[in-house]
Amino acid sequence: MGEFANQLIAGAQKRGSQLAAVGKQLVDNVVTPWIEKTEELAKINEQIAAEEERAAEIEADRLDALSRRSTQALTVGDVRSGGISEVMRLATGREDPAVAESRKQLAQLQKIEQRIADLRADKVKIIGGAGRAA
Secondary structure, X not given: OHHHHHHHHHHHHHXXXXXXXXXXXXXHHHHHHHHHHHHHHHHHHHHHHHHHHXXXXXXXXXXXXXXXXXXXXXXXXXXXXXXXXXXXXXXXOOOOHHHHHHHHHHHHHHHHHHHHHHHHHHHHHHHHHOOOOO
């Protein structure tokens, strides 16, 4: 009976070792990569939030500037005054500085929007790869 008990204990120890190995593989191949992907997602979410906040601030500043009444006096070159210099500027094809500034702001907002889209795409790639064995 002692021999049978020793074989039984040895078999149980072998099965226990096999289960431990399977558990370690599960942790190494599934759980650890999933945790890493989750951390990457958290970083991407933070970046998205920061970019969206920055875009909102720029847009709010732009809208605020547009909503305020101009305190500058009319100048001879101002369209509102019908100045000849404005007519000459338009005739020669020179651009209004406000249009140039608007284009610059729009380009900056578009860059931020593209960065947010890129971050979201990275997030989708990470989610798609979560749980896969490496």
